[in-house]
Amino acid sequence: xxxxxxxxxxxxxxxxxxxxxxxxxxxxxxxxxxxxxxxxxxxxxxxxxxxxxxxxxxxxxxxxxxxxxxxxxxxxxxxxxxxxxxxxxxxxxxxxxxxxxxxxxxxxxxxxxxxxxxxxxxxxxxxxxxxxxxxxxxxxxxxxxxxxxxxxxxxxxxxxxxxxxxxxxxxxxxxxxxxxxxxxxxxxxxxxxxxxxxxxxxxxxxxxxxxxxxxxxxxxxxxxxxxxxxxxxxxxxxxxxxxxxxxxxxxxxxxxxxxxxxxxxxxxxxxxxxxxxxxxxxxxxxxxxxxxxxxxxxxxxxxxxxxxxxxxxxxxxxxxxxxxxxxxxxxxxxxxxxxxxxxxxxxxxxxxxxxxxxxxxxxxxxxxxxxxxxxxxxxxxxxxxxxxxxxxxxxxxxxxxxxxxxxxxxxxxxxxxxxxxxxx
Numbered sequence: 001x002x003x004x005x006x007x008x009x010x011x012x013x014x015x016x017x018x019x020x021x022x023x024x025x026x027x028x029x030x031x032x033x034x035x036x037x038x039x040x041x042x043x044x045x046x047x048x049x050x051x052x053x054x055x056x057x058x059x060x061x062x063x064x065x066x067x068x069x070x071x072x073x074x075x076x077x078x079x080x081x082x083x084x085x086x087x088x089x090x091x092x093x094x095x096x097x098x099x100x101x102x103x104x105x106x107x108x109x110x111x112x113x114x115x116x117x118x119x120x121x122x123x124x125x126x127x128x129x130x131x132x133x134x135x136x137x138x139x140x141x142x143x144x145x146x147x148x149x150x151x152x153x154x155x156x157x158x159x160x161x162x163x164x165x166x167x168x169x170x171x172x173x174x175x176x177x178x179x180x181x182x183x184x185x186x187x188x189x190x191x192x193x194x195x196x197x198x199x200x201x202x203x204x205x206x207x208x209x210x211x212x213x214x215x216x217x218x219x220x221x222x223x224x225x226x227x228x229x230x231x232x233x234x235x236x237x238x239x240x241x242x243x244x245x246x247x248x249x250x251x252x253x254x255x256x257x258x259x260x261x262x263x264x265x266x267x268x269x270x271x272x273x274x275x276x277x278x279x280x281x282x283x284x285x286x287x288x289x290x291x292x293x294x295x296x297x298x299x300x301x302x303x304x305x306x307x308x309x310x311x312x313x314x315x316x317x318x319x320x321x322x323x324x325x326x327x328x329x330x331x332x333x334x335x336x337x338x339x340x341x342x343x344x345x346x347x348x349x350x351x352x353x354x355x356x357x358x359x360x361x362x363x364x365x366x367x368x369x370x371x372x373x374x375x376x377x378x379x380x381x382x383x384x385x386x387x388x389x390x391x392x393x394x395x396x397x398x399x400x401x402x403x404x405x406x407x408x409x410x411x412x413x414x415x416x417x418x419x420x421x422x423x424x
Contacts, residue, residue: 025292027309028327028346034079037070039340041317041333042265044105046113048133049324053080055113055133056319056331060101061340065120067099069131072331072344074323091138097129102152102212106165107133108186114141116167116184119152124173126150128184145191148182153211157223159243163187166223166243170211177209177231181241205248207239208232214268216276218297222249224276226295227263234262234284238295257301260293267320269328271349274298277305279330279347282316288335290314292347312345326350 043059043066054072059065071080103118103125113131117124126147130139154170167182183192213228213235225239236259240249253259266281276295282288290313292305318333318341328347334340 024348024350025305025307026348027307027311028348029309030077030344030346032077032079032344034073034081036079036342036344037068038064038066039332039342040066040101041340042101043319043332044103044115045319045321045329045331046105046107047074047321047323048107048111048113050111050133052324054321054329054331055105055131057105057113057115057131058097058100058103058118059332062338065099065101067097072329074325074327074329077346095129095138095140097127097138097140098125100125100152102154104154104156104167106156106158108158108163109160112186114165114184114186116156116165117151117154117170119150119173124150124152124171130186141189143184143189143191146193147191148180149178151178151211153213153229154178155213155215155225157215157217157243159183159217159221159223161221161243164192164243166215166217166241168215168223168225168241169207169209169213169228177211177229179207179209203248205239205250207237207248208235210235212264212282214266214278216268216270217243218270219274222297224297226268226276226278227266227281229264234264234282236260236262252300254299254301258304260291260302260304261289263289265316265318265333267318267330269320269322269349271322272326273350277320277328277347277349279320279328280312280315280318280333286337288314288316288333307347309348311347312343313341315341322349 037056039061040059041061043056045054045056048055052074054074056070056072058067072078073080097115098120100118100120103115105113105115107113111133113133114128115131116128117126119125126149128141128143130141131137149172151170151172154167156165156167159166163186165184165186167184168179170178172178184190185192207225208230210228210230214226216224218224221243223241223243225241227235229235238251238253240251242249260278262284263281266278268276268278271277274297276297278293278295280289280291290311292307294303294305295301296303312330313335315333315335319331321329323329326349328349330345330347332341
């Protein structure tokens with residue numbers, strides 16, 4: 001493509017998208033609609049990628065533990081009028097999870113959500129439920145294999161290559177901390193023998209027993225454990241576990257790296273660029289934070305982020321959920337031991353062009369217009385170039401034709417002149 005063509009296309013895009021600000025690492029103002037759910041903490045939140053909704057389940061506040069299921073429309077920034085805590089219209093009796101908090105919810109490529117573990121005021125659970133997000137139906141799963149210990153405050157990731165969930169750590173009813181790794185095969189509905197890690201002689205890079213930490217899976221299939229409560233207190237350590245080789249990896253930080261404060265009950269996501277983003281949490285003095293940190297696995301470095309925009313209050317026990325629109329949704333949590341929250345915030349992770357609640361739809365329309373303009377512009381430029389080339393050839397042919405005529409004329413034999421006087 002010629003430089004002038006590229007410049008014109010870029011100018012067209014700039015003029016059309018002038019109403020959109022391209023920003024990175026910023027809190028986005030949300031114009032909400034719908035009735036928000038009850039203020040809760042230690043709930044779960046997952047993304048339903050089919051219809052771009054958050055599926056929020058369970059949680060607790062000062063007075064009550066819940067098994068409510070609430071949906072949030074990410075595109076339109078709207079709470080949907082849906083609460084299925086006591087509905088059995090689509091689910092058999094006994095198939096809906098009991099009220100709980102501190103559980104883990106994970107989704108599969110088959111549009112299902114699984115809920116494992118958690119607790120209420122008297123019990124800690126080791127059961128696992130499946131929710132069909134398309135059919136709105138709960139099922140109590142009875143997997144084969146040895147069931148794990150009941151636990152809460154644990155973490156989990158989906159290892160899609162083998163259709164498995166990996167769960168790590170947690171706390172039992174007897175207040176015992178755990179650092180085992182449990183594998184669950186959601187295709188076979190089977191528990192896989194857990195892997196125990198107890199001493200440095202077994203694996204020098206394994207984390208100590210902990211709960212209220214976070215876990216994500218990297219683009220190269222390492223489960224990342226960060227922070228949490230261990231026997232010695234709050235942690236800010238990071239650990240890497242290879243889902244492929246079943247070993248803990250060396251996670252030594254770069255010596256030039258900054259370091260976040262020890263934190264628990266925070267929220268983490270994996271960004272589209274393969275970095276880990278951490279928001280909020282509870283510090284060792286029991287206060288909450290609104291800090292944002294980013295971890296780069298390539299350089300093993302932490303970076304403190306100061307995002308633009310008005311962000312949510314400091315909190316812990318909230319959820320952070322990555323969306324398909326390069327944003328992170330933060331919901332609920334606690335700001336103190338007695339103050340629970342039900343607000344929702346949107347964080348622009350990278351290269352996103354969404355600014356407000358309706359930008360998701362507007363962006364699609366604008367991009368369609370821009371695409372049409374680009375195609376039309378390229379066609380027009382190519383047509384102009386073709387016409388100019390044709391005109392140039394015609395001029396060259398005319399010039400060439402004239403030169404040939406002159407050459408032919410110059411090559412004609414001269415007529416023999418008759419002398420004026422004949423020689424005798």
